[in-house]
Structure formats: structure tokens, C-alpha cells
Amino acid sequence: MMNELPLEQVRTLLAVVDEGTFDAAASALHVTPSAVSQRVKALEERTGRVLLQRTKPVRPTESGAVLVRYARQLARLERDARDELGMSGAGEPTRVSVAVNADSLATWFLDALTVVPGLCFELRREDEEHTAALLREGLVMAAVTGSAEPVPGCSVRPLGKMRYLPVAAPELAARLSSGPLAAALAELPVMVFDDKDALQDSFVRGLGGTGAGPLRHYVPTSEGFAQSVARGLGWGLVPEAQAEPLLAAGSVVPLAPGRWQDVALYWQQWRLDSPALAALAEAVSATAARALRR
Numbered sequence: 001m002m003n004e005l006p007l008e009q010v011r012t013l014l015a016v017v018d019e020g021t022f023d024a025a026a027s028a029l030h031v032t033p034s035a036v037s038q039r040v041k042a043l044e045e046r047t048g049r050v051l052l053q054r055t056k057p058v059r060p061t062e063s064g065a066v067l068v069r070y071a072r073q074l075a076r077l078e079r080d081a082r083d084e085l086g087m088s089g090a091g092e093p094t095r096v097s098v099a100v101n102a103d104s105l106a107t108w109f110l111d112a113l114t115v116v117p118g119l120c121f122e123l124r125r126e127d128e129e130h131t132a133a134l135l136r137e138g139l140v141m142a143a144v145t146g147s148a149e150p151v152p153g154c155s156v157r158p159l160g161k162m163r164y165l166p167v168a169a170p171e172l173a174a175r176l177s178s179g180p181l182a183a184a185l186a187e188l189p190v191m192v193f194d195d196k197d198a199l200q201d202s203f204v205r206g207l208g209g210t211g212a213g214p215l216r217h218y219v220p221t222s223e224g225f226a227q228s229v230a231r232g233l234g235w236g237l238v239p240e241a242q243a244e245p246l247l248a249a250g251s252v253v254p255l256a257p258g259r260w261q262d263v264a265l266y267w268q269q270w271r272l273d274s275p276a277l278a279a280l281a282e283a284v285s286a287t288a289a290r291a292l293r294r
Contacts, residue, residue, distance in 0.1 A: 005067070007074070009043040012036055013051060013064065014071035020057030043067070060137065069138030069153060073270055076141065080274050093120035094276050099131035099143035100124070102193065103162060104265065106222035107241040108291035109144065112283040119276055127196045128265060135268055141277060142269035144284070154268045157285065160292025161262040163240040166203060167252040169232035181256055182209025189215040191228050191236035199237050203261050237261050241291070262293060 015025040016036060026033040044051050051064035060068050083094065096119050100109050105125060113121055124134060128146035135143050135151045150156040168188070176184045182204050190200050190212040201211040217234050219225045226242045229235065230251040238246070240260075246252045267284055269277050 005046070005070070006043070009039045009046070010067055010071045010074070012039040013043055013060075014068055014075075016040060016052065016058050017060050017064070017068050022058070065137045066152070069136070069270075072138045072141070073153070073272055076270070076272060076274055076277075080276065083275075094118065095120045095122060096142070096276050096280055097122040097124065097140040098280075099126050099134040099140045099145075101126065101128035101131065101144055101146075101265075102220075102222040103239045104128070104144050107162075107239055108287055109284070111291070112280070112287035115287075116279050116283045119280065127194070128263065130196060132268060135270075142267065142280065145266050145268050146263060147268070148264070148266055151268055153271055155271045156266050156268045157281070159265040159267050159285065159288035160294055161264050163293050164199060164203075164237035164261040164263065165240055165243040165247075166235065166237050166255040166259065166261070167229060167243055167247065168235035168255055169230055169251065170253050172232045172235060173253050173255060176255070180208065182207035185209070185235065185255070186211070186213040188213060189217060189234035191225055191234040192216045192218050193222075193225055194218060194220045199261060199263070200235075203237055206261070207256070207259075265292065 012025065012029065015028050016022055019025040019028050022036045023033050026036045029036065040052060047063065047067075049063040050061055051067060053059045053061060079094065098121065100123055102125050105123070124140055126134060128144060131143035131145040132147045132151050134140045135154055144159065148156060148158070172188060175188060177187060185204050185207070186209055192200060204210070204212050215234070217228060219228045222239070222242070225236060226238050226246065229238055230246050235255060238252070243252065247254065265288070267281060269281055
């Protein structure tokens with residue numbers, strides 16, 4: 001029937017996306033490149049949609065991403081079924097791919113992994129506002145995300161709020177000019193994680209300004225970001241768990257006592273009856289309940 005999705009064709013589409021080219025997919029599937037091309041073309045005709053961008057490497061279209069996610073979910077269910085039937089290969093680990101933001105990874109997330117033995121974790125670091133895109137593309141099975149809107153085919157649960165404190169090294173804070181804090185901060189150098197990081201700008205806008213200043217230092221690691229602030233390179237919003245020991249040591253001082261920026265985090269995962277995913281979700285929720293603000 002034309003409304004069916006033949007597994008062979010769906011798996012071939014996944015192989016092309018994973019391997020990057022039709023030839024590489026053919027090698028992985030032990031078939032000819034012509035057979036791979038014919039299967040993908042047949043699937044496109046069956047769905048009435050273009051599924052792949054014929055670039056190098058090949059990338060799925062929006063419709064193709066739906067089928068890629070479906071293929072990965074099928075593979076997950078197949079592995080779980082084999083595990084329950086005792087058909088897994090000797091020593092074959094159960095793999096779980098997760099997208100997580102750098103600050104969670106540096107502060108609380110790893111604690112959750114330690115209480116779920118027997119799994120092989122594949123972590124992808126991405127900003128919390130963009131981890132949902134990896135779920136949407138089927139590149140990960142679960143994600144710590146800033147989006148409460150569930151990705152199609154996924155469930156979502158709130159984890160809590162990560163609190164960020166505006167701090168700077170004492171010598172840099174001493175350069176704050178008098179007058180409105182928003183204007184004063186705009187005159188200081190500021191730390192930014194990467195091009196996707198809008199947290200400092202958002203904080204200054206919350207004070208009534210237009211954003212942080214133009215002198216920006218980009219440091220794309222959570223630990224490096226906090227240490228750069230402590231060494232006076234620029235001011236920044238540092239996760240509470242990292243800021244508190246720096247404050248206690250006098251390495252940084254608060255720039256706006258009583259003010260902070262909270263970022264709500266959520267756990268999204270494929271809506272599958274997977275023991276591995278269920279165990280990880282419970283561990284992540286329990287760890288977040290202890291580490292994050294409610």
C-alpha cells in the first residue's frame with residue numbers, strides 16, 4: 001500500500017544521512033549505490049516529498065528529518081526488544097544519545113549519569129535554546145532544553161530553573177561608572193559563550209538597557225567562561241553553582257545584588273516505551289530536583 005513506509009527504504013534513508021553520501025551508505029549496507037538511490041527515490045515517490053538535500057554531506061529536508069527520527073526510533077525499539085529476548089551480542093552496550101547545554105554538563109548533569117549503570121552515553125553539547133533542533137532532526141534521543149513545547153513524537157517534563165548571577169572580578173567591577181547599571185555595564189567588556197549566547201544582553205535589557213557592550217570575549221566552555229570572569233577579562237552571568245565558590249573566595253563580586261537571571265530547563269525525549277530512556281529520565285529528574293531552582 002502506498003501509505004506504508006517500507007522499513008528497508010526508511011533504513012536506507014537513515015544510512016545515507018548517517019554516512020553522508022550514497023556511496024558510503026551503499027558500502028555500509030553492502031548493496032550497490034544504484035540500489036540505495038532507487039530505494040530513496042521510491043520512498044520520495046511514496047511520500048510525495050523530497051527527503052534529501054543532495055549536498056556533500058547529504059542532509060535531510062524537513063520531511064526527511066521526520067523519517068530519520070522515525071528510523072532511529074525503530075532502531076531503538078529493535079535494540080530494546082533484542083535486549084529483552086537475550087539476543088544482544090556479547091558485551092554490546094545500550095547506547096543513549098543526549099543533547100545537553102554546557103552549563104548543565106559542567107554543574108549537575110553528569111551526576112545523573114552515574115546512577116544509571118549499564119548504558120553507553122553519547123552526549124552532544126549544545127545551547128539549551130537549540131538542543132530541541134537535534135531532537136527534531138533525530139540526531140539524539142533526549143535533550144535538556146529550554147523549550148517547553150514538545151518536539152513532535154516527544155514527551156516533555158520540567159526540570160527546574162538554572163540561576164545565573166551577574167558577577168565580575170573586583171578590579172573590573174571597580175570600573176563601573178555611576179548612574180544606571182544598564183549603561184554602566186554597556187561600558188565594560190563582557191563574556192559571551194558563543195554567537196548563540198544572548199543571556200548577557202537579555203539581562204541588561206531587563207535593567208532597561210539595549211544590551212551588553214560591544215567589547216565581547218567569546219569563551220565556548222562553561223569552566224573557561226567562569227574562570228575568564230574571575231580573571232577580569234569581562235563581566236558575565238555565571239551559573240550559581242560555579243559563582244558561589246568564586247564569590248566566597250573573593251575572586252568575583254556581585255554586580256547587582258538581589259538580581260539574577262533564571263533559565264527554565266526541560267527534559268524532552270522520544271515518546272517510546274524504552275527501559276533505557278525511562279531509567280535515564282528518572283535519574284535526570286531526580287538530580288535536577290536537587291540541583292535546580294523550583
